[in-house]
Amino acid sequence: MNNESLQKLTESISITYFDRPFKHRAYFNKRLRTTGGRYLLNSHDIEINNKQYMEYGETAIIDIVKHELCHYHLHLQGKGYKHKDKDFKLLSxxxxxPRFCSAIEKYEDRINYIYQCRQCGSEFPRIRKVNTSKMVCGKCKGKLAEFKIASQK
Structure with a gap:
């Protein structure tokens, strides 16, 4: 699937499910990492994570497009377009x-650092590096030490 077919798919989903036209752009953004897609408030465009298509196929893209079109149509109508708003929940x-898309990578696969408490021995896996002079163990308030760096991909 390319940007042109994504645009056509988005336009057809908009008419089918929302009875309203989609008049802006829908395209793949390769820089998206943690989200399936996003609606841009200023330009009204919709960006989709191409990894979702690679991993889960067209059905996942359809679900993500529906979700982003909920934001799109509610925002243009001046209604509550945020996840917490009643209008958004009802239209969804x-x-x-869907409320969420499937995760591409599990948390366990993204771990880069493992810290261990010097007092109780508890381990804390983390994606980002932690300042061990400021952070302490959540169980016993002991000092943390960098136990090991998880293998990089």
């Missing part, structure tokens, strides 16, 4: 748009 339910 009516269109069958």
């Amino acid at each position: 339910q009516q269109t069958g748009a």
Whole structure:
């Protein structure tokens, strides 16, 4: 799937599920990492994570597009377009748009550092490096030491 077919898919989903046209751009953004897609408030464009298509196929893209179109149409109508808003929850339910997309990488696969408490021996896996002079063990308040660096991909 390329940007052109994604644009056509988005336009057809908009008409089918929302009875409204999609008049802006929908395209893949390779820089997206932790989200399936996003609606841009200023330009009204929709960006989709191409890794979702690679991993889960077109059905995942359809679900993500539905979710982002909920944001799009509600924002343009001046209604509550945020996840917590009643309007958003109602429209999501009516269109069958999922609340979240499937994770591409599990947390365990993203771990880069493992810290260990010097007092109780508890281990704390982390994606980002932690300042051990400021952070302490959450169980016993002991000092943390960098136990090992998880293998890089």
